[in-house]
Amino acid sequence: xxxxxxxxxxxxxxxxxxxxxxxxxxxxxxxxxxxxxxxxxxxxxxxxxxxxxxxxxxxxxxxxxxxxxxxxxxxxxxxxxxxxxxxxxxxxxxxxxxxxxxxxxxxxxxxxxxxxxxxxxxxxxxxxxxxxxxxxxxxxxxxxxxxxxxxxxxxxxxxxxxxxxxxxxxxxxxxxxxxxxxxxxxxxxxxxxxxxxxxxxxxxxxxxxxxxxxxxxxxxxxxxxxxxxxxxxxxxxxxxxxxxxxxxxxxxxxxxxxxxxxxxxxxxxxxxxxxxxxxxxxxxxxxxxxxxxxxxxxxxxxxxxxxxx
Numbered sequence: 001x002x003x004x005x006x007x008x009x010x011x012x013x014x015x016x017x018x019x020x021x022x023x024x025x026x027x028x029x030x031x032x033x034x035x036x037x038x039x040x041x042x043x044x045x046x047x048x049x050x051x052x053x054x055x056x057x058x059x060x061x062x063x064x065x066x067x068x069x070x071x072x073x074x075x076x077x078x079x080x081x082x083x084x085x086x087x088x089x090x091x092x093x094x095x096x097x098x099x100x101x102x103x104x105x106x107x108x109x110x111x112x113x114x115x116x117x118x119x120x121x122x123x124x125x126x127x128x129x130x131x132x133x134x135x136x137x138x139x140x141x142x143x144x145x146x147x148x149x150x151x152x153x154x155x156x157x158x159x160x161x162x163x164x165x166x167x168x169x170x171x172x173x174x175x176x177x178x179x180x181x182x183x184x185x186x187x188x189x190x191x192x193x194x195x196x197x198x199x200x201x202x203x204x205x206x207x208x209x210x211x212x213x214x215x216x217x218x219x220x221x222x223x224x225x226x227x228x229x230x231x232x233x234x235x236x237x238x239x240x241x242x243x244x245x246x247x248x249x250x251x252x253x254x255x256x257x258x259x260x261x262x263x264x265x266x267x268x269x270x271x272x273x274x275x276x277x278x279x280x281x282x283x284x285x286x287x288x289x290x291x292x293x294x295x296x297x298x299x300x301x302x303x304x305x306x307x308x309x
Contacts, residue, residue, distance in 0.1 A: 009238040009249065009301040010107035014115025016084065018076040023145040029074060032083035033058055039075070039086045041120045044241070047097040048105060053113045054097045055084075062092045073123050074145030075116055086120035086146075088127070102241070106296035122241040123147075126159040129243065133157070160244065165216045166204035167250040168302035169229060176276040179256050180306055182292070183225060183270040200271065201293040202302050204247070213248050221252070225270045226261030229254045235305065238298050247298045251306065278307045 022028050037055035039046055047054035064070070070087035077083050091099055102121060106114060123146060133140050133151035140149035140157060149157045169181040182200035205220035207213055214232050221229050229252035240247045256272050273290070281288050282304055293299035 006236075006305065009236045009298045010296050011102065011114060011118050011240070011298070012236060012238040013111040014119075015111040016076040016078060016115040016119070018119075019074075019083075020147075022077075022083075023074060023147050029072070029145050032074070033072065033085060036083040036085045039084065039116055039120050040091055041086055041088050041117075041124055042091045042099075044121050044125070045091065045099040045101045046117055046120070047091055047094055048100040049094070049097040051105075051108060053109070053116060054094050056092070060092075061087065062089070064089065071127065071142045071146060073120060073127075073142075074147070075119050075123075078112060084116055086116070086124065088124045103294055103296050107300075118239050118241060122161075122239055122244060123159060125241050125243040130157055130160075161239070161246045162244055163207040163213065163248060164204060164240075164245045165207060165213050165220060165248050165250060166202045166298055166302065167217050167221060167229070167232075167252050168202050168235070168299075168306050169221065169227070169252050169254045170306055171256045171272075172231070172253045173275075174309065176274070176279075178275045179272040180275070180278065180303070181225065181227065181254060181256070181260070181270060181272050182290075182303070183267045186264060186266055186268045189268045197289055197291045198269070199291045199293065200269075200273070201297070202249075202299040203267075203270075204299070206245075207248075213250075217250050217252060221254075224263050224267045227254045227258050235302060236298070238301075240298070249298045249302050251302065275307055278303060282307055 038058060039053060039055055070089045073086040075084040075086055102117060130149055131140060133155060136151060138151045140151045143150050171179045183203050184198050184200050188199055203221055203224050207216040217232055218229060221227055231253040233251045235249040235251055237246060237248045260270050262270060281292055292303050
């Protein structure tokens with residue numbers, strides 16, 4: 001794959017200054033809340049209208065039926081010093097707005113909106129999965145603008161991210177006949193899967209304890225398709241809050257004549273695709289029996305970077 005300056009992965013963009021020094025200043029946070037723009041998230045979705053996120057003032061937030069106040073998550077400030085927060089609650093009714101998720105629109109958002117949405121969803125997912133202290137089971141309270149949870153004994157917990165690797169495997173041929181190896185995840189063949197051409201994507205998996213990212217690439221590929229890879233190159237990363245991963249993107253070379261041996265619990269099918277065919281599908285051509293990963297994913301980024309290198 002081509003080296004040098006390139007566009008970043010779609011969800012590795014942000015025009016937001018996280019301004020972490022404000023998180024420990026409760027007076028500043030309280031004053032900032034009154035002038036902040038606030039993003040409401042619910043089940044990984046937010047409201048958008050005309051390609052932009054809907055941001056509210058504190059006085060515009062709907063009041064919960066029990067009168068409870070939502071936990072505030074301080075996201076940062078923009079170049080003009082405007083503070084941004086997120087809250088997790090039911091999405092309000094806003095004329096002309098519709099719920100959207102990162103998978104559908106992440107690649108279409110501005111740098112500011114992309115940074116706001118992925119940070120808000122990632123942070124809320126962490127809060128929802130860490131409401132109780134792992135040692136005692138006591139309820140933990142959010143503090144420091146939503147970036148810490150504390151139990152009654154004063155034990156702190158900070159947001160956690162799970163490192164995962166994802167790899168575009170190719171044969172090293174730079175021409176239109178060059179090929180890449182993509183897999184169709186077994187989970188995508190289950191009842192309720194979307195109709196249409198089968199979706200194929202890069203191989204991926206979590207980094208295990210005591211393992212480097214590069215070792216994880218080699219192991220995951222061997223486990224899922226039985227192929228040996230070489231010439232690993234790091235290509236970029238992006239957060240993927242489903243529920244809390246950091247996707248570390250790689251490319252690697254493999255022998256297209258080597259037998260592909262599937263792990264059927266993980267991969268339902270894996271095939272080598274020509275660069276010409278992948279380019280056509282990425283360009284919207286019809287009549288092909290496969291589709292590729294959605295545009296907001298780093299898999300789509302890796303496939304596109306290889307296809308148009």
